[in-house]
Amino acid sequence: MVASISKARRGEPVMILEKTAQLGKKILASGNGRCNLLNEALDSSSYNPEARPLVNSVFSRFGRDDILTFFSELGLHYYSQDGRIFPFTNQAASVQKVLALEIKRLGVQVEYGFDCVSIQKTQTGFSLGAADGKQQTGHSLILTGGGSTYPSFGSDGSGYKLASSLGHRIIKPVPSTVPLVVKDPLCHLLQGQRIIARAQSRIQGKIGNPVDGELLFTKYGLSGSLILDISQEISLAINRLNIKDVSLETDLIPFMEQKQLETELTNRHKMGLTPEDMLTGILPGKLCLAFKQLFEKENPSKAAVKLKNWRFEVSGTRGWNEAEFTAGGIDTKEVDPQTLESKLVKGLYLAGEVLDVNGKRGGYNLGFAWASGYVAGLS
Numbered sequence: 237m238v239a240s241i242s243k244a245r246r247g248e249p250v251m252i253l254e255k256t257a258q259l260g261k262k263i264l265a266s267g268n269g270r271c272n273l274l275n276e277a278l279d280s281s282s283y284n285p286e287a288r289p290l291v292n293s294v295f296s297r298f299g300r301d302d303i304l305t306f307f308s309e310l311g312l313h314y315y316s317q318d319g320r321i322f323p324f325t326n327q328a329a330s331v332q333k334v335l336a337l338e339i340k341r342l343g344v345q346v347e348y349g350f351d352c353v354s355i356q357k358t359q360t361g362f363s364l365g366a367a368d369g370k371q372q373t374g375h376s377l378i379l380t381g382g383g384s385t386y387p388s389f390g391s392d393g394s395g396y397k398l399a400s401s402l403g404h405r406i407i408k409p410v411p412s413t414v415p416l417v418v419k420d421p422l423c424h425l426l427q428g429q430r431i432i433a434r435a436q437s438r439i440q441g442k443i444g445n446p447v448d449g450e451l452l453f454t455k456y457g458l459s460g461s462l463i464l465d466i467s468q469e470i471s472l473a474i475n476r477l478n479i480k481d482v483s484l485e486t487d488l489i490p491f492m493e494q495k496q497l498e499t500e501l502t503n504r505h506k507m508g509l510t511p512e513d514m515l516t517g518i519l520p521g522k523l524c525l526a527f528k529q530l531f532e533k534e535n536p537s538k539a540a541v542k543l544k545n546w547r548f549e550v551s552g553t554r555g556w557n558e559a560e561f562t563a564g565g566i567d568t569k570e571v572d573p574q575t576l577e578s579k580l581v582k583g584l585y586l587a588g589e590v591l592d593v594n595g596k597r598g599g600y601n602l603g604f605a606w607a608s609g610y611v612a613g614l615s
C-alpha cells in the first residue's frame with residue numbers, strides 16, 4: 237500500500253495486484269487490533285544483524301520522522317506509550333483506512349482476487365500469472381507479498397516462492413513471535429494463569445539475554461509477552477538449526493532477590509506455614525498449590541533456588557497460524573540497499589516482510605514495512 241502511494245505520488249501509473257478481497261488485512265489484526273505502527277527508537281539495532289546494513293540504508297532515506305509525517309499527512313493522529321506508537325483511535329482499522337483513502341485519491345488501480353503464482357521477466361518488464369489464469373504485465377515490479385504467518389490474511393509464503401523462481405536465495409523462514417511448546421505438567425496444571433517473570437533462553441548450554449514480561453501458562457506450553465519476545469532465538473534454534481537441547485531458565489519471582497526470597501521462605505517455614513501457604517502473597521493462588529510438593533520435598537533455601545531458576549524444556553514452537561512474524565526470507569545481500577532493487581533481476585524491487593529482515597516486537601516490523609515500501613516506490 238505504501239509502495240503504491242510513494243510511486244503514484246510521483247505521477248507514475250501503478251496497479252496493485254492483491255490476492256484477497258481487501259488491502260492490508262494484516263494491519264487490521266496488528267497490535268491486538270490497535271496497530272502498534274512504529275517504535276520511537278526505530279533503528280537497525282532492533283533487527284537481525286545480517287539485515288542491518290540494508291535497514292540502515294532504508295531508514296536513512298525514510299526513517300521514523302518521515303513515517304510519522306507521512307501518517308500525519310494522511311490524517312492519522314497517534315500517541316506513544318512506552319516508546320510504542322499507536323493510532324489515537326486505538327483502532328488498527330484507522331491505519332488501514334487512511335492508506336486506502338490515499339490509494340483511492342491517487343487513482344491507484346487495485347485488482348483484487350489476483351493470486352499471483354508466476355512471474356516472468358520479459359523484454360519490456362514483467363508478466364504475472366494468477367492461479368485462475370489471468371495475466372497482468374508491468375514495466376517494473378515491487379514484490380511485497382509478506383511472510384508466512386496468519387495465511388488467512390493473505391500472505392502464505394508465496395512471495396518466497398515467486399522470488400525463488402526468479403533466482404533469489406531464501407533464508408529458511410521460521411515462525412517468530414510465537415508461543416512455545418513445553419512438556420511440563422506445570423503448564424497444563426496452570427493453564428490460563430499469567431504471572432510477571434523473567435526468562436533466558438538456554439540453547440545447547442548457551443544462556444541468552446534476560447527478558448522480562450508476562451508469562452502465560454497454556455495447555456500446550458507457554459505464551460504471553462515474555463515468550464513472544466524471547467521466541468525468535470528459540471525458533472531459529474529449533475526450526476532452522478534443528479537443535480534439540482533448548483530450554484528456558486525462568487525466574488518465577490523476579491521482584492525478589494535470591495537471598496531475600498530465601499530469608500522470607502525460611503521465616504515462613506519457622507512460623508509453621510503449611511507447604512501450600514509458603515508462597516501466599518508472593519505468587520497467585522494456583523501457583524501456591526502447584527508448588528505445594530516442592531515445599532514438601534525441599535527446604536526453603538533449595539525451594540527458593542528452584543523458583544528463581546525454573547527450567548522449562550522447550551520441544552517446539554506453535555505454527556504459522558499463531559506466529560506474528562516470519563524470521564527468514566529473501567537474502568538481503570541480493571538487494572541493493574539504496575533502492576531495494578534486486579541485484580539479480582533488473583526492475584524487480586523487494587520490500588517488507590518478504591525480505592530476511594526481522595524486527596523485535598514493538599512496531600519494528602510495520603516500521604520496516606512502511607519505510608521499505610516507501611523507498612521501493614521512490615526508485
Ligand SMILES: Cc1cc2nc3c(=O)[nH]c(=O)nc-3n(C[C@H](O)[C@H](O)[C@H](O)COP(=O)(O)OP(=O)(O)OC[C@H]3O[C@@H](n4cnc5c(N)ncnc54)[C@H](O)[C@@H]3O)c2cc1C
Binds near residue numbers: 380381590598
Ligand atoms: C497477529 C499479528 C499482529 C501483528 N502486530 C504487529 C504490530 O502491532 N506491530 C508491528 O510492527 N508488526 C506487527 N505484526 C507484523 C506486521 O503485521 C507485518 O510484519 C507486516 O504486515 C508486513 O507487511 P508486508 O506488507 O510486508 O506484508 P503483509 O502485511 O503480509 O501484506 C502482504 C500482502 O500481499 C498479499 N499477497 C501475498 N501473496 C500474494 C500473492 N501470491 N498474490 C497476490 N497478493 C499476495 C497479501 O494478501 C497481503 O495483502 C503483526 C502480525 C500479526 C500476524
